[in-house]
Amino acid sequence: MPTPSPTPRRRSDWSEGALAILPVAGAALPFGVLWGALAAQKGLSPLEALLMSATVLAGASQFVAIDLWAHPIPIATVVVATFLVNTRHILMGTSILPKMEAIPRRWKPVALFFLVDEVWALAEKRAREGPLTAGCYGGMAAMISVAWLAWTTAGAILGTGVGDPTRYGFDFAFTALFIGLLMSFRAAPGFTLTVAAAAAGSTVVHLVAPGPLAIAAGAVAGILAAALRPARREDAA
Amino acid sequence: MSVDPLTLLTIVLMGLATYSTRVAGLFLVSRVPAAGRVRNALEAVPAAVLTALVAPAVLTGGIAELAAGAVAGLAALRLPLLAVVILGAATAGLLRAAGL
Incomplete structure (x- = not known):
């Protein structure tokens, strides 16, 4: 103990x-x-x-x-x-x-x-x-x-x-x-999906309009991906 | 040393605008349910925001930034944070000095 x-x-x-x-x-x-x-x-x-x-x-x-x-x-x-x-x-x-x-x-x-x-x-x-x-x-x-x-x-x-x-x-x-x-x-559930979506979202918006909008867009993309990912039992752990 | 009144007004309004974004969570967090999609979304915030902060600089900067980002990411698997920062910045600095 x-x-x-x-x-x-x-x-x-x-x-x-x-x-x-x-x-x-x-x-x-x-x-x-x-x-x-x-x-x-x-x-x-x-x-x-x-x-x-x-x-x-x-x-x-x-x-x-x-x-x-x-x-x-x-x-x-x-x-x-x-x-x-x-x-x-x-x-x-x-x-x-x-x-x-x-x-x-x-x-x-x-x-x-x-x-x-x-x-x-x-x-x-x-x-x-x-x-x-x-x-x-x-x-x-x-x-x-x-x-x-x-x-x-x-x-x-x-x-x-x-x-x-x-x-x-x-x-x-x-x-x-x-x-x-x-x-x-990196051990968090849905990490890879979140990172991929946030990277894609922020980079695409950055190429069109560099600035704070890219950060917001990437964050929203990553968060949405995490919210929409199929739920699994082990996620509760 | 002088403080111009309009400059002071602008500074105060900037401060209020910034603080409103920092304190907003106090009014939002009580509405977050304990489980489900909204919870999953909130738990993804750190990874999503950190990725959004770095991805444009790493992916569109050039070879130096791409390489330095990879070095930092790999170093983070084994080394403490300070070493990650030093290795990443040194890689970017050296490769830029080399003209990449």
């Missing part, structure tokens, strides 16, 4: 979460700095860049917003584009919430504010290995937020002269991270 651990886990959960996402926070450096520099070139002050990172906390939509930024600001266009790029979070939140049982009810709206792609993906992985504790989630959220605020503000202060991170493969660090996390779900 295994001995239950007598030590409270609260503190180590925080550092465990922070450590789990540390490589991601590091890999975000070139992108944060690049985004800050682009924001500065569009006329945002470092304080405004910091405010946007702290309020939105979503890299992809921040890049799109800065791309659309002009004077006067096309407010409606920027806000609608931000919403469209972030619609994938609706699915992420719906998926992770049932696994947040260890997080107190009143903290869930706070936790969801920090549902960055990478936090979500790591939280899903964590939830399959054991209970997703508030400490672990908090550690991941705090680490990635502090890093993103620091990198983007630094970029806005540095301004121009920042290189293109895709030249060195930094962009692929995130792709590889998501592939690694994706593969950790």
Whole structure:
């Protein structure tokens, strides 16, 4: 019979979460700095860049917003584009919430504010290995937020002269991270079908209209395929 | 250091738009039944979203992205996540530097 651990886990959960996402926070450096520099070139002050990172906390939509930024600001266009790029979070939140049982009810709206792609993906992985504790989630959220605020503000202060991170493969660090996390779900029922449908859906739409629509289309295709697949007894296990 | 009022307004609206997508699950998740097709659909969300995030970049990027995606996928069968990230990014970086 295994001995239950007598030590409270609260503190180590925080550092465990922070450590789990540390490589991601590091890999975000070139992108944060690049985004800050682009924001500065569009006329945002470092304080405004910091405010946007702290309020939105979503890299992809921040890049799109800065791309659309002009004077006067096309407010409606920027806000609608931000919403469209972030619609994938609706699915992420719906998926992770049932696994947040260890997080107190009143903290869930706070936790969801920090549902960055990478936090979500790591939280899903964590939830399959054991209970997703508030400490672990908090550690991941705090680490990635502090890093993103620091990198983007630094970029806005540095301004121009920042290189293109895709030249060195930094962009692929995130792709590889998501592939690694994706593969950790490979034992799930209907995995191959879901992946095939999502890959086909997102790639076809991407070829026609690159952008957030491709992510949404791929996600919907994969989810529909999973919903429509013939039910089998062993799936209940 | 200055904050322009219209810039601040845009930032706040962007924040609200983003938060609405993140918090929406709170209002949706109670409607999810415990079993059946809707449940299957919800359980497929992680794999479907992760695939949709990476597939266009890997499948339409070029030889470097295709190879790096394959390396990451194979590495994930055996190696820890950090090694997967490093091997994948290094493969993409090296093959791009080689002009692929």
